Amino acid sequence: MAHLFEPLALRGLSLPNRIMVSPMCQYSASNGNATAWHQAHLGSLALGGAGMLCLEATAVSQEGRITPGCLGLWSDENETALAGVLRMLRASSSIKLAIQLGHAGRKASSAAPWNGGQLIAIEDGGWQPLAPSALPQKPQEPAPHALAAGELDRIKADFVRAATRAVRLGFDAIELHAAHGYLLHQFLSPIANRRDDHYGGSLENRMRYPLEVFDAVRAAVPDAIPVGVRVSATDWIDDEPSWTPDQTVEFGMCLKAKGVDWLDVSSGGVSHRQRIPVGPGYQVHLAQAVKREVGVPTVAVGLITEPRQAQAIVADGQADLVALGRAVLYNPRWAWHAAAELDGKVEGPPQYWRSLPAGKSAVFGNTTFGMR
Template sequence: MTSHLFQPIRLGNLELENRIVIAPMCQYSAEDGKPGNWHLIHLGHLALSGAGLMFLEATAVEPEGRISPADLGLWSDETEAALTRVLEAVRKESAVPIGIQLAHAGRKASVRPPWQGGGQVPRQEGGWDCFAPSPLAHDPGERTPLALDAAGLDRVRDAFVESAKRAARMGFETVQLHAAHGYLLHQFLSPISNQRDDSYGGSLENRMRFPLEVFDAVRAAFPSDRPVGVRVSATDWAEGGWDLEQTIAFAKAVQARGCDYIDVSSGGLTPAQKIKLEPGYQVPFAEAIRAATGMPTIAVGLITEPMQAEEVIATGKADMVALARGILYDPRWPWHAAAELGAEIKAPKQYWRSQPREYKRLFGTTSIEQR
């Protein structure tokens, strides 16, 4: 059979060999924004997975925009140089296209890594003041964030632009803006977190204004022949919050400004969210956005089985599927999916001997016996 999951796709001028995407996944392992050995190992082995596209984790555009003190950043010559060293090593061994997700955590910044409890870091222990559309804390008991004034909005927008320029210099094939999971751009979109009374709050048009300004600035700063996408939370899963109808309006707005794809997730804005988890629970959001806009969409969320991913693509619910926890658990998930679906996958020649006899053409080459 011909697998839809393993058909090529174009995002702007970027051609991907298949529809499998490695989602951005925070590692909480950087030092002052700089990656180290962990990132080299982590990205190196995922780059050999056979996925069509790999994203780096949410990468802060300024120090105050980090989720945790151990977040990756791209705001200085030092962070750029450290990340370039990792990328050069990965690219020497893998041709997978690599994207970067540019992010600002807003009011969800200054927290500990998950394995340290995830609570907000006190100022006396290295924590910092957070910024948000409105002075509303994410969780009761956390410090009240500082509402961004005109100068603050300019600073954050310019930080996204400078990070996009650095990403272009470093050769990233695509940039994705993080407007999901309750982080700063999502905070502007949602009426739960955005209660401003100026031109950046109130109506849907006003709440979309700053994220659209950031998108316009990044699109102008990143090479026109390389795609720019956006990750969205399609719903807050909370009464009175951001929802699918507003997400479609936002998707149409970024599409008109040159957006090349939408990565569709959900939630993360408020502890009051009530999410019904089940396999593929976010796929209907991607399907609705794709139907309304015709823009390439990435579906995420408890997509774990090859036939499940195949069905999402084959039935037109989304154009790509993104794996996160599933590919951490099984870094060769694309190999196993290709074997199950009768497709071929690119693998390093050093690993050709690993293909099982029953899948002699899995790697597009005849089986090589160990001498």
């Protein structure tokens, strides 16, 4: 069997293959509520044969949204709207479902990318971003509000409440977003964190709040449900103190000791000065280093587009899963095509069995399709 199509256990969850649909923001919610777009978008991706589908970054509070259109899970109304999406997904697919929970921090109150993606001023309908320190994302922007200790406790409780809602909704797994320059990453990186209390300064102090959030969520979630963390392994900044791969390993070791079930290894996002050498699989070496040094299941992400490329990443032990974003937006049946190319097997709905080209029926296992 192709390594990409081998099963993987994450705590009490068993995945049928090593393909994960990466969380991808859609900026199409209404006050945090899932809409018809989420039904169509997620329904399509759920039928594609991946082992796990992770919903987009979902805000744990209203002010924690990246944009006004971000999905949320802070209210009963949010939970009810998302419950309808999950009922549809469960009725049409057996794919494992994860949700990524996050807080945008100083990157909150942004316009959707197709509207420019810039900070929305309060007078134009935006809201006050929150951050570890009063340092803006971009020099020309007003400073965010620096969080006091009591406010940190409130946000930690927001993560716990959102995780509790996710469990109630029936998600199979939870991923905490500590990457891409959002709040938990902001605490980790000295670019965004200039605090002089026990949440700033040394590496131990900068890791403290993200680790507290993980502890609180892990304690609130049933033991059988895995909890992973997405990290930015590097800030891609060389000329000032920043977050580095070595620090990511230290953070990963702390998370491992606390029971993390996977690390989803991305990079960048905390500084407009970053210089990222984008190319096919440009972040895989970061996932490989984390896997080697930390020793927990690791997800590789970032311009992984070709089946043989994904197969090599898993087969060579660079990562345990590959997470696909743009590749599955372009081709929601990516896993079918990969199985056909690599002699693997995936699950496909019987309504689609006869869609396979001649000689490729084994992609869906021993299936038959006949009519009277």
